[in-house]
Amino acid sequence: MGYIAARGGTTAIINAEQLVEYLRLQGGSTPLELIQIRDQLRHAVGRAMNEGALYAPMLAALAVKQAEGDSIEASFLLRAYRSTLSRIMPTLPISGEAMRCMRRISASFKDIPGGQMLGPSQDYQIRLLNNLIASETAESVTAVLAAYEQLVDAGMSADGAIGHFPKVADYMRQQQMIAPLPAEPDTSEPYDITRTAISFPCPRSARLQSLSQGDTGCLLTYAYSSVRGYGDAHPTLAELRFGYLPIQVAHPLTGEAITIGEISATECEIVSKAHSVAAKQSTPRFNLGYGFTFGHGEVKAISMAILDSVLTQAKAKGLSGESGPAANEEFVLLHSDGIEASGFTAHYKLPHYVTFEADLKVLDRAREHTTTQSQSRLQEIATRTQEASA
Amino acid sequence: MSTTPEQLYNFGFIDEDSKREVRRQILKAIALPGHQVPFASRDLPIARGWGTGGLQITMAIIDADDTLKVIDQGDDESVNAVNLRRLLQRTTGVTTTVDTTAASIIQTRHRIPEEPMRRDQILVLQVPMVDPLRWVEPNLERATIMHGESDYGRMWVYMYESVVKAGDLRIATQYPVIVAGRYMMDTTPIPRWDVMRLHNAEALFLFGAGREKRIYAVPPYTTIEPLQFEDFRFKTEFVAGQICARCGAQDTFLTSHFVVDSDHADGGHWRSSCSDTSFCDKRVLVNATTQEAPQ
Numbered sequence: 001m002g003y004i005a006a007r008g009g010t011t012a013i014i015n016a017e018q019l020v021e022y023l024r025l026q027g028g029s030t031p032l033e034l035i036q037i038r039d040q041l042r043h044a045v046g047r048a049m050n051e052g053a054l055y056a057p058m059l060a061a062l063a064v065k066q067a068e069g070d071s072i073e074a075s076f077l078l079r080a081y082r083s084t085l086s087r088i089m090p091t092l093p094i095s096g097e098a099m100r101c102m103r104r105i106s107a108s109f110k111d112i113p114g115g116q117m118l119g120p121s122q123d124y125q126i127r128l129l130n131n132l133i134a135s136e137t138a139e140s141v142t143a144v145l146a147a148y149e150q151l152v153d154a155g156m157s158a159d160g161a162i163g164h165f166p167k168v169a170d171y172m173r174q175q176q177m178i179a180p181l182p183a184e185p186d187t188s189e190p191y192d193i194t195r196t197a198i199s200f201p202c203p204r205s206a207r208l209q210s211l212s213q214g215d216t217g218c219l220l221t222y223a224y225s226s227v228r229g230y231g232d233a234h235p236t237l238a239e240l241r242f243g244y245l246p247i248q249v250a251h252p253l254t255g256e257a258i259t260i261g262e263i264s265a266t267e268c269e270i271v272s273k274a275h276s277v278a279a280k281q282s283t284p285r286f287n288l289g290y291g292f293t294f295g296h297g298e299v300k301a302i303s304m305a306i307l308d309s310v311l312t313q314a315k316a317k318g319l320s321g322e323s324g325p326a327a328n329e330e331f332v333l334l335h336s337d338g339i340e341a342s343g344f345t346a347h348y349k350l351p352h353y354v355t356f357e358a359d360l361k362v363l364d365r366a367r368e369h370t371t372t373q374s375q376s377r378l379q380e381i382a383t384r385t386q387e388a389s390a
Numbered sequence: 391m392s393t394t395p396e397q398l399y400n401f402g403f404i405d406e407d408s409k410r411e412v413r414r415q416i417l418k419a420i421a422l423p424g425h426q427v428p429f430a431s432r433d434l435p436i437a438r439g440w441g442t443g444g445l446q447i448t449m450a451i452i453d454a455d456d457t458l459k460v461i462d463q464g465d466d467e468s469v470n471a472v473n474l475r476r477l478l479q480r481t482t483g484v485t486t487t488v489d490t491t492a493a494s495i496i497q498t499r500h501r502i503p504e505e506p507m508r509r510d511q512i513l514v515l516q517v518p519m520v521d522p523l524r525w526v527e528p529n530l531e532r533a534t535i536m537h538g539e540s541d542y543g544r545m546w547v548y549m550y551e552s553v554v555k556a557g558d559l560r561i562a563t564q565y566p567v568i569v570a571g572r573y574m575m576d577t578t579p580i581p582r583w584d585v586m587r588l589h590n591a592e593a594l595f596l597f598g599a600g601r602e603k604r605i606y607a608v609p610p611y612t613t614i615e616p617l618q619f620e621d622f623r624f625k626t627e628f629v630a631g632q633i634c635a636r637c638g639a640q641d642t643f644l645t646s647h648f649v650v651d652s653d654h655a656d657g658g659h660w661r662s663s664c665s666d667t668s669f670c671d672k673r674v675l676v677n678a679t680t681q682e683a684p685q
Binding site: 109110111112113115118123124126127128228229230273284324 | 435436437440463465469470472473476477519521524528556560562645646647648649650656657658
């Protein structure tokens with residue numbers, strides 16, 4: 001089955017699919033159940049949902065399984081599926097304050113109203129491979145669940161949520177450390193890049209939507225470049241929270257807010273000292289950057305918040321020193337979508353016979369040109385030598 | 391080769407050859423105060439950026455009879471400090487302490503302890519940003535040449551511009567200094583309050599950056615000059631009249647935090663106290679015994 005058969009290659013395509021299936025199952029191990037993926041590969045599922053921009057844990061589990069763990073491929077599958085769904089209505093704006101938090105921390109202050117809650121975090125785990133996980137059994141799972149059930153009996157919530165907490169950013173606003181919220185909340189419908197192509201300059205809602213479905217690795221790289229040296233970010237984490245967020249829509253007839261469910265989400269706010277030198281700002285204040293992901297995506301939420309802050313700075317011309325590539329909104333937003341980037345990068349596998357043929361012609365002409373030029377130069381030298389000796 | 395309470399791991403986690411390499415680079419760093427010495431930073435079971443440079447220095451120099459103190463933000467009980475201490479304790483079995491005066495090695499993030507350190511003590515600082523020139527020249531190759539030629543003009547311009555634009559030198563922590571009249575050095579994110587405590591000190595200061603793979607040092611009795619102008623002097627965070635709400639100290643670095651208190655409408659109130667908790671606790675104890683507690 002030759003690859004050259006880009007025409008009439010149906011058999012090749014079918015065989016390729018069969019081979020992929022065979023490679024996935026060749027070990028003969030028990031097939032993964034979606035529920036196992038959803039529960040035990042929580043981060044893979046979360047990443048597929050936030051980059052695929054569709055909150056659907058079981059479908060994301062299917063995507064992860066089908067993509068054999070490739071994160072971009074899994075989010076690609078979900079993003080494509082999203083196109084089959086009609087957009088019914090936007091949800092009502094929601095504040096992170098409504099989150100039933102499992103975790104909320106601040107790096108700005110030692111103790112904060114409501115307290116620091118470490119929650120489910122691997123941050124302080126010493127990263128040693130844990131052999132016990134390799135040999136988990138039904139009994140060991142039962143033991144872990146029973147231990148947690150005892151905590152639940154003692155008053156702990158069954159889903160790990162501790163409760164609602166005030167926002168650190170609100171305290172910072174009270175203290176005039178950061179800019180106040182606009183007096184009138186913006187009730188206009190946010191820009192939706194799935195309905196209107198993004199154009200520049202773009203509103204902040206377009207930026208945030210674009211970043212929130214961006215590739216984790218890419219946002220991480222841009223944010224890191226800005227904090228490491230090719231930029232002027234200097235962030236401090238005001239607050240990072242993870243938990244369950246209720247989602248509301250307006251009733252189509254009465255306009256009343258109706259809660260339609262809860263999602264698992266991560267929210268991050270960072271303050272950046274960059275704003276303190278912003279031009280035209282009457283009182284210098286820190287600038288606030290916002291990050292949000294479906295599921296538990298802390299590194300992505302922090303990266304997004306850093307980039308939001310850096311881009312706000314760049315627009316306000318408040319940066320000093322090196323601004324770097326992460327301060328270029330077009331550059332960041334147009335290259336951070338993992339699905340677009342991987343699709344285009346992979347497209348070089350497609351046949352390019354026609355374009356390559358055309359390139360060859362140009363190459364030939366360049367060669368001819370060089371040959372003609374050197375020949376005529378040689379001729380010129382020969383003529384001059386003859387004239388000189390004459 | 392020494393073994394540890396956990397037989398699987400070498401004393402101090404990393405292997406002896408790697409430790410020796412770190413020690414060689416430490417010696418070079420001491421011989422060239424303020425100069426950034428590259429070292430082959432090993433991977434640790436702690437994430438990059440969470441103190442792996444400081445850890446590798448501590449792991450390379452620690453001995454079974456050392457007494458170790460680990461702080462983060464000046465606090466022994468901060469989760470990160472607890473975590474790093476736990477790793478070092480588990481892999482070395484050394485005695486740990488919270489008392490600055492009792493420690494032979496102190497590993498720290500963001501602070502120098504308030505109590506002056508002695509000549510028999512070493513302070514290991516965890517460094518996120520190694521190069522002060524990063525502010526003006528992110529390219530390492532060019533920055534290295536600038537250091538080699540003491541070409542610090544662009545940094546002075548940066549400082550000048552920030553004074554004109556923002557009314558202060560914009561670099562709050564990690565303040566740049568000139569060490570022993572030669573190299574410009576980043577002081578890690580210690581607050582400005584701590585910068586001059588590096589100057590002509592008795593103790594040895596070792597700076598480790600794991601992610602950036604650099605070690606540098608300020609040996610005892612070395613001069614430290616913060617970047618400043620004749621008509622715009624270096625200022626610390628100190629505010630006249632500041633006072634610690636716990637121990638009443640008027641000459642320490644304070645941080646603010648929320649205190650739960652049912653008498654207040656918001657369920658509590660904000661207050662400032664010493665970031666060096668061990669020092670603060672000691673003063674609280676003294677105040678209690680001498681009946682001079684401020685509140």
